Amino acid sequence: MRGSGLGSVPADLPGLSIIRHSDLAVSPWANGAGTTRQVAAEPEGSTIDSFDWRVSIADVVRECSFSAFPGIDRTILLVEGRVMVLAINGVECRLEPLAPVRFGGEAEVTCSVPDGPTRDLNVMCRRGEWAASVEVLDARKPVSVAPTSKMIMFLACFAGQWSLVEPAAHRLGPGDFLRVGCTATVQAAEPVILIRLARSRGARAFGAGDDGAAG
Incomplete structure (x- = not known):
């Protein structure tokens, strides 16, 4: 379904799904x-x-x-x-x-x-039900992200090709999104955007040191 956020799930990517810009x-x-x-x-x-x-x-x-x-x-x-x-x-x-x-x-x-x-x-x-964070990552060297069980996480890059390195190798294009449900490592010549969403009554926006940050 377009816009559902489910994306395509290759067999070698359990816990991950790719949302292609061309499918939106x-x-x-x-x-x-x-x-x-x-x-x-x-x-x-x-x-x-x-x-x-x-x-x-x-x-x-x-x-x-x-x-x-x-x-x-x-x-x-x-x-x-x-x-x-x-x-x-x-x-x-x-x-x-x-x-x-x-x-x-x-x-x-x-x-x-x-x-x-x-x-x-x-x-x-x-507001009060969900909290969101948008962070820009330098992924010129491989960078890993690890969502918690209560977190929804997306990665995206809007300039040039970028790559999922682990847990399996996949190429992604500009404007593609990766919905992340497990530890994932990506690399890109241009900045990668990390989106985090968490359900929590009385929630606030994330800080850089909160759970699920890139490492």
């Missing part, structure tokens, strides 16, 4: 300012109004206003393009490449792309 359905925005590709969401089959957490990619081509998501915590990371400028409740925030920005989904947000179209990674989770 494109949903145009009603205002014509961009498109969204949903990577994964839970519960399976949830709508834009009923998800517990959601990972997606957005392409923005012109100035627009963001939809409101009351009760949702959002993290946005610019993965393609030079800059995106947000006004969050009237306060300007410049998104530079690979620098995560967090804000409440109920905020009034407008967006402009002064240097041309951009692509961004969006991670949204229901």
Whole structure:
């Protein structure tokens, strides 16, 4: 199922699944300012109004206003393009490449792309039920990640080819995601993005030293 987050599971990758960028359905925005590709969401089959957490990619081509998501915590990371400028409740925030920005989904947000179209990674989770972290890893040397039993973890790279090294060797392309349910080692010439989600009432955003960090 597209956007379910289940992905394909090669026989030699128990506990891992690959979500290919080419398999993600494109949903145009009603205002014509961009498109969204949903990577994964839970519960399976949830709508834009009923998800517990959601990972997606957005392409923005012109100035627009963001939809409101009351009760949702959002993290946005610019993965393609030079800059995106947000006004969050009237306060300007410049998104530079690979620098995560967090804000409440109920905020009034407008967006402009002064240097041309951009692509961004969006991670949204229901406040008080789930916590999310988005971290950028240097994977020029192999880097390993190990999720806990209560954690959902994704890896992605948006520039060039990258590789799963262990527990089995697989090639991945730009924009592909790896859903990680066991210890995995990856390598890439460009930065790799680590997404962590954990269910916990009263949850907070992860810190770099929390369980499941890369090593």
